[in-house]
Amino acid sequence: MSQQKRILIPLPSHDFDTTEVVVPWHRCKEAGMQIVFATPDGKRAYTDPYLLTGVIFGQLGAAKEVVECYHQGLEQDDAFLHPLNYEQIEAEQFDGLLLPGGHAKGMVPYLESTVLQEKVLRFWQLDRPVGAICHGTIVLTRTMDPESRRSIVYEKRMTSLIKPLERTAYWLTAWARGRYYRTYPEYVQDEVTRHLRSKANYVKGPSFNTPFVVEDGQLLTARWPKDAELFAETFIRKVK
Numbered sequence: 001m002s003q004q005k006r007i008l009i010p011l012p013s014h015d016f017d018t019t020e021v022v023v024p025w026h027r028c029k030e031a032g033m034q035i036v037f038a039t040p041d042g043k044r045a046y047t048d049p050y051l052l053t054g055v056i057f058g059q060l061g062a063a064k065e066v067v068e069c070y071h072q073g074l075e076q077d078d079a080f081l082h083p084l085n086y087e088q089i090e091a092e093q094f095d096g097l098l099l100p101g102g103h104a105k106g107m108v109p110y111l112e113s114t115v116l117q118e119k120v121l122r123f124w125q126l127d128r129p130v131g132a133i134c135h136g137t138i139v140l141t142r143t144m145d146p147e148s149r150r151s152i153v154y155e156k157r158m159t160s161l162i163k164p165l166e167r168t169a170y171w172l173t174a175w176a177r178g179r180y181y182r183t184y185p186e187y188v189q190d191e192v193t194r195h196l197r198s199k200a201n202y203v204k205g206p207s208f209n210t211p212f213v214v215e216d217g218q219l220l221t222a223r224w225p226k227d228a229e230l231f232a233e234t235f236i237r238k239v240k
Contacts, residue, residue, distance in 0.1 A: 015106030101134025
């Protein structure tokens with residue numbers, strides 16, 4: 001019998017995207033994998049509350065079944081309730097790394113953590129499968145190779161939250177939620193593209209509602225929650 005695969009999912013303390021965590025967690029568990037979480041302080045994380053109820057008029061939140069799985073599944077999971085802290089992460093103990101996204105301001109400590117970036121670098125050096133979706137791709141682009149002094153994804157083909165999606169969400173909700181959908185002044189797509197060898201290495205993908213991922217060696221990237229099922233299925237295949 002093959003040894004159970006262990007997957008690490010780092011999270012911020014607050015405001016992670018519900019779908020981008022619940023779907024990969026649930027699918028990986030179904031596939032017989034062990035999921036371990038990590039947060040900045042080793043305390044349980046909390047999702048973006050607007051995604052549980054809807055950002056405006058009950059819309060733009062997570063699907064009903066995802067919200068139910070968050071409350072009845074993830075919030076009952078011992079690994080989720082008792083995460084590691086970032087300092088305790090040892091990449092050698094895991095078979096893969098998943099970097100979810102989210103856009104509310106609670107994501108910033110996760111996106112800017114140099115400790116987490118050091119741990120991500122070690123996963124990369126060990127050639128472990130690394131999956132990042134939406135804003136999770138920012139963690140990758142900010143992780144630098146100490147030899148080349150470039151981002152670890154410099155040579156890769158990848159996607160991320162694309163500018164039209166981020167801009168549209170902001171325009172639709174700014175009257176009620178201000179800059180809720182603008183984590184940084186720079187769009188995610190622009191930051192990611194800046195760290196790649198060529199703009200041609202950035203792939204926008206098809207229409208918003210067509211699930212899409214990009215694979216390049218150990219790396220798997222996706223754009224937003226609508227890609228989460230395909231993202232999870234593809235990651236599981238890569239790990240196995």
